[in-house]
Amino acid sequence: MNRRGWHCCLLPLAVGFMTQGTHGQDLSISEDEYAAPANPYSPYVDDHFPQNVYFGDTHLHTAWSADAGMGGAKPGPDVAYRAARGEVVQSQTAGPFKLIRPLDFVVVADHAENLGLSDYLERGDPLVRRTEGGERWYQMFKAGDGYDAFIEWIAANGRGEDMIKSPEMVAAVWQKVIDNAEHYYEPGVFTTFIGYEWTSGPDGNNLHRNVIFRDGADRTRQVVPFSALDSDDPEDLWDYLEAYEKDTGGQVLAIPHNGNLSNGMMFMLETFDGDAFDEAYARRRANFEPVVEVTQPKGTGETHPFLSPDDAFADHEIIDTSNLAGSAAKEQEMLRTEYARSALKLGLAEAERLGVNPFKFGMIGATDAHNALPSTREENWFGKAYIVEPSPHRKEGVLIESTVDPKLSIYDIDLGASGLAGVWATENTREAIWDAFARREVFATSGSRLRVRVFGGWDFQPEEVLRPDFADAGYSRGVPMGGDLRPAPEGQEAPTFMVRALRDPDGANLDRIQMIKGWVDDSGDTHEKIWDVACAGREIVDGGCDRDVGNTVNVANASYTNDIGSAALAGHWTDPEFDPDQRAFYYVRVLEIPTPRWTAYDAKYFQIEMPEGTPMEVVDRAYTSPIWYGPEG
Numbered sequence: 210m211n212r213r214g215w216h217c218c219l220l221p222l223a224v225g226f227m228t229q230g231t232h233g234q235d236l237s238i239s240e241d242e243y244a245a246p247a248n249p250y251s252p253y254v255d256d257h258f259p260q261n262v263y264f265g266d267t268h269l270h271t272a273w274s275a276d277a278g279m280g281g282a283k284p285g286p287d288v289a290y291r292a293a294r295g296e297v298v299q300s301q302t303a304g305p306f307k308l309i310r311p312l313d314f315v316v317v318a319d320h321a322e323n324l325g326l327s328d329y330l331e332r333g334d335p336l337v338r339r340t341e342g343g344e345r346w347y348q349m350f351k352a353g354d355g356y357d358a359f360i361e362w363i364a365a366n367g368r369g370e371d372m373i374k375s376p377e378m379v380a381a382v383w384q385k386v387i388d389n390a391e392h393y394y395e396p397g398v399f400t401t402f403i404g405y406e407w408t409s410g411p412d413g414n415n416l417h418r419n420v421i422f423r424d425g426a427d428r429t430r431q432v433v434p435f436s437a438l439d440s441d442d443p444e445d446l447w448d449y450l451e452a453y454e455k456d457t458g459g460q461v462l463a464i465p466h467n468g469n470l471s472n473g474m475m476f477m478l479e480t481f482d483g484d485a486f487d488e489a490y491a492r493r494r495a496n497f498e499p500v501v502e503v504t505q506p507k508g509t510g511e512t513h514p515f516l517s518p519d520d521a522f523a524d525h526e527i528i529d530t531s532n533l534a535g536s537a538a539k540e541q542e543m544l545r546t547e548y549a550r551s552a553l554k555l556g557l558a559e560a561e562r563l564g565v566n567p568f569k570f571g572m573i574g575a576t577d578a579h580n581a582l583p584s585t586r587e588e589n590w591f592g593k594a595y596i597v598e599p600s601p602h603r604k605e606g607v608l609i610e611s612t613v614d615p616k617l618s619i620y621d622i623d624l625g626a627s628g629l630a631g632v633w634a635t636e637n638t639r640e641a642i643w644d645a646f647a648r649r650e651v652f653a654t655s656g657s658r659l660r661v662r663v664f665g666g667w668d669f670q671p672e673e674v675l676r677p678d679f680a681d682a683g684y685s686r687g688v689p690m691g692g693d694l695r696p697a698p699e700g701q702e703a704p705t706f707m708v709r710a711l712r713d714p715d716g717a718n719l720d721r722i723q724m725i726k727g728w729v730d731d732s733g734d735t736h737e738k739i740w741d742v743a744c745a746g747r748e749i750v751d752g753g754c755d756r757d758v759g760n761t762v763n764v765a766n767a768s769y770t771n772d773i774g775s776a777a778l779a780g781h782w783t784d785p786e787f788d789p790d791q792r793a794f795y796y797v798r799v800l801e802i803p804t805p806r807w808t809a810y811d812a813k814y815f816q817i818e819m820p821e822g823t824p825m826e827v828v829d830r831a832y833t834s835p836i837w838y839g840p841e842g
Contacts, residue, residue, distance in 0.1 A: 258684045259633040259650065262660050263642060265314035265400070266293065266583040267464055267630055268419055268502065268575030273319040273382075274406075275366070277579040278327025279346075279359040282595050284581035285328065286386075289317050290393040290401065293583050301595040306582050308589075309715055310658070313637050314400035315583065317390070318419045321405045321436035322366055323373055325382035330358075336381060342372030367410075367534075371438045383433050387426050394425075396638045405434045407463070409441040413534025415470040416443060418498070419575075420450070423643040424459040431457050442481040444490070447497050462646060464573070465501050467510030468552070470533040473543030476552035476568060478559070486559060491567035499647055503549045503832060504574040504628035504655050506593045507533075507619065511572070511798075511832055512550040515541055520739055522723075522800060525655070525828065526625035535611030535618055553835060554727040554735035557792040560839065561729055571649030571691050571834030572796070574628020574656070585656035586716075587827060588767070590626035590807040597621045601815040604808070604823070622823050626807045627655045631831070633662070633689065649691025652833040657713040659829075661722075663690050663797045665836040667701040671781040674707040683707060690796070691834040696789065696841075703787035704838065708742060709779045710799045710831070717801040717829065718774025720745055720758040724782050728793035743780035745773070745802075760803045764825045767805045767813040774802040794835040801829045 249255075271289045272278035283301050292298045295311030319325070329337035330350050337343035342365075349358040365372045390401040402421050409416040422429050435449035443463075450461050468475025479485060503510040508528030517523040529539050545551045549572060556568030576583050579594040590599075597603045603621045611617035631652045634641040645651055652661055662680070666687025673682055687707075688694060694704055712719050722743040729735050744754035759773040784795075806827040808819050819825065 256681070257635070258680060259635050259645065260680065261634060261636070263313035263400075263632045263634055263637055264629050264658050265312050265316075265632065265642070266576050267316040267402075267404075267421065267573065268318050268406070268466075268505065268577045269293070269315055269581065269583050270319055270406070270577070270579040271317060271581040272327055273325045273386075274579060275320060275323045275326045275362060277594065279330075279355070279362050280594075281355070281359075282327075282580060286317050286319075286389045286581075289581035289583070290315065290389065292581060294393070294399045298582070300582060300591055300598050301580060303591060303598040303600065306584065306591055308583070309586060311399065312583060314402065314632075314642055316402045316404040316419060316421055317386075318404050318406045319386070320408050321434035322408055322438050323362070323371070324379065324405065324434060324436075325385070326362075326373065329378065329382075336375060336378040337373065340373050340375050343375070346372075366438075367413075369438060369441070376433075379433050384430065387429055391426050394639070397636060400637050400639055400642055402639060402643070403429045407435060407437055407446055409437040409443065410533060411441045411474070413532045413536035414472045414474045415466055415468065415533040416441070416474055417466040418443070418446060418463040419466075419502075420446075420461060420463050421643065421646070422459060422461045423639060424457070424461075425639070428457040428459040444481060444493075447493050450497050451493075460643070460647075462643075463498050465498055466577070467502050467505055467508060468547040468549070469508045469510045469513075469528060470531070471547055472532040472537055472539060473546045476546040476555065478546065478555065486563060486567055488563045488565050491559060491563050491565040494567045495565065495569045498570060499649050500571040500573050500651055500834070501549055502575050503572045503653050505577045506624040506627055507577065509625070509627070509655070510547070510549050512548050513544050515544055516548055516551050517737065522798070522828065522830075525830065526627065528619055528623055530619070531611060531613075531617035533609070535609050536613055538614065538617055550725070550727065550737065553794050554729070554737065557727065557729040557794065558733055558735055560792060561733060566837070569837065571646075571651050572653045572832045573630035573651050574653040575630060576628065585626055585629055587626050587656070587805060587807045588810045590810075592621070593624055597624070599811065599814070601817050604811065604817070604819055622808055622820065625655070625827070629654045629656060629658065631658075631660065649834045650689050652690060652831055654831045655829045657716040657801065657829050659710060659713045659716065659719065659799060659801065659831050661708070661710040661797060661799050661831050661833055663706060663708045663833050663836070664688065665692070665694050665704050665706050665795060667697050667704060669705040669707050669781065674709060674779045674781045679707065679709060688836060690836060692836055694836060694838040703784045704795075706742075706782045706795065706836075707780075708782070708797050709777070710743075711777045712801070717769065717804045718745065718771045718776055719778050720774050720800040720802050720828070721754055722778050722780050723798045723800070724795060725798055726784065726793060726795050728788075728791050730791060738786070740782065742782040743778040745775035745778060758802055760826075762803050762805055762826050764805060764809050765813070767809040769802070769804050771802070790840050792840070793838045795838075796835040797833040799831045803828055
């Protein structure tokens with residue numbers, strides 16, 4: 210008899226033994242005895258806190274974005290969704306593409322401005338041809354002059370002029386966007402959010418936001434996207450978000466892009482109309498924009514060497530020559546209102562003045578890819594757009610060419626392979642992941658899938674960071690990333706933090722964990738300081754690792770080894786300079802060991818030499834959302 214047969218026969222035999230006992234007595238359990246015990250044996254019955262990390266991309270474009278599709282991109286939303294869930298797809302110019310592992314969630318966030326236009330032009334859809342501008346561009350496409358039509362569209366969009374003016378087309382495309390997201394949504398397996406990009410760019414400055422709905426088709430079909438052709442003012446976007454929630458009962462948020470190409474506008478200390486912030490403005494901004502994208506291919510937006518001269522790791526993938534359009538050069542005074550760390554400090558000062566922090570945001574990464582491919586790994590980076598997919602020539606091209614000065618252009622080799630959002634959530638569903646964004650329990654990575662978790666409290670002990678129930682202790686006696694520390698209980702003098710980090714299982718070992726603190730003093734001046742709280746294989750001396758972790762990178766072979774660093778790091782830290790009367794924030798940065806940059810992989814694969822001065826190594830990293838402290842609680 211095979212094993213399946215034995216299992217089949219043994220089961221009733223075992224049941225018989227259980228119910229009759231050894232001497233024929235009845236051992237069956239009565240219904241009353243099935244009542245749940247007051248103290249369950251299973252220790253996990255009442256666990257309702259997040260136990261899982263989910264990685265995803267909140268900023269993926271396809272040919273349905275006019276700046277991609279009218280520029281020649283072909284892959285549409287189907288390719289984006291299939292690529293994100295781990296299938297092999299065809300890139301436009303560089304052959305097959307596949308992620309090392311599927312993403313857990315994705316937002317196909319095509320631009321709202323003439324959303325789906327290129328698809329309608331390609332098909333000659335009557336909805337676009339019945340408009341004067343659409344018919345003109347259709348004929349140009351048909352005649353092989355699609356690029357000229359693209360240039361006309363860029364000029365019109367830059368003027369804020371809608372050459373289509375077709376509400377019917379907007380509504381029809383939006384229904385397709387919703388249908389696509391619903392088709393690929395598999396709760397518990399792969400989450401797709403309904404969303405789009407609002408692409409405000411006054412004078413070429415980046416004020417872009419991605420709009421992400423928590424809801425499904427039943428609510429999102431009741432609206433159409435609000436675009437920058439409707440208004441460039443973020444407050445008008447918030448009006449739209451507010452009206453959506455009121456009219457539908459749904460929930461929605463907006464995610465500002467990295468501010469390094471905004472020439473000081475992203476975190477400026479006045480409204481779009483030039484007025485000073487008031488409490489209502491601060492409250493709305495913090496409510497509708499709970500997280501900010503701080504890393505993507507067009508540069509890192511965490512901090513800048515000029516702003517953080519004492520930060521040895523502040524120079525990661527910096528792009529700082531101009532605004533997004535290359536229409537105006539960068540000036541140093543713009544930097545303080547462009548970068549996240551500086552904005553977090555400015556937010557503390559505004560909270561002192563207003564009682565509400567307008568820049569109370571968590572941090573995530575995203576790809577902003579315009580070729581439907583959510584690639585972030587150095588050895589598998591397919592570029593930001595199809596014109597810079599892998600080839601021997603992408604080191605020579607120009608992605609953004611300045612209209613003012615070639616020195617302001619952003620070249621392909623300036624771009625970095627980045628980034629991802631890490632989310633601590635209870636399950637892989639729209640509701641659970643969106644809720645994590647809303648409460649800021651999220652972190653950014655520059656492309657790898659390293660994990661990091663931090664809790665702040667008042668009585669954590671050093672040995673607790675190694676407990677198997679580390680998270681249980683963190684939630685029960687403290688707050689996670691994105692949370693608020695209440696004033697200290699009596700007898701407690703300074704906040705304590707527990708941090709754990711784990712490398713990407715397919716990536717590099719970890720170098721160190723750092724705590725970054727920002728605060729505002731009694732005079733209203735802001736400050737920052739960095740402490741190393743865990744160092745792989747080294748000691749901490751005076752708040753820092755006693756030496757560098759080392760370097761195993763072989764640039765010629767585009768290789769490295771994990772002979773240095775650690776697969777996991779943990780640290781306990783107490784603020785040695787805490788002042789209970791001063792507002793502060795704390796966030797964690799985790800650094801990996803050095804690895805080859807995508808430029809090194811290109812050089813090896815194509816057997817080419819990179820231009821002199823091209824970075825060939827990178828230190829990938831993660832940034833957690835902050836934990837805030839305020840004297841008032």
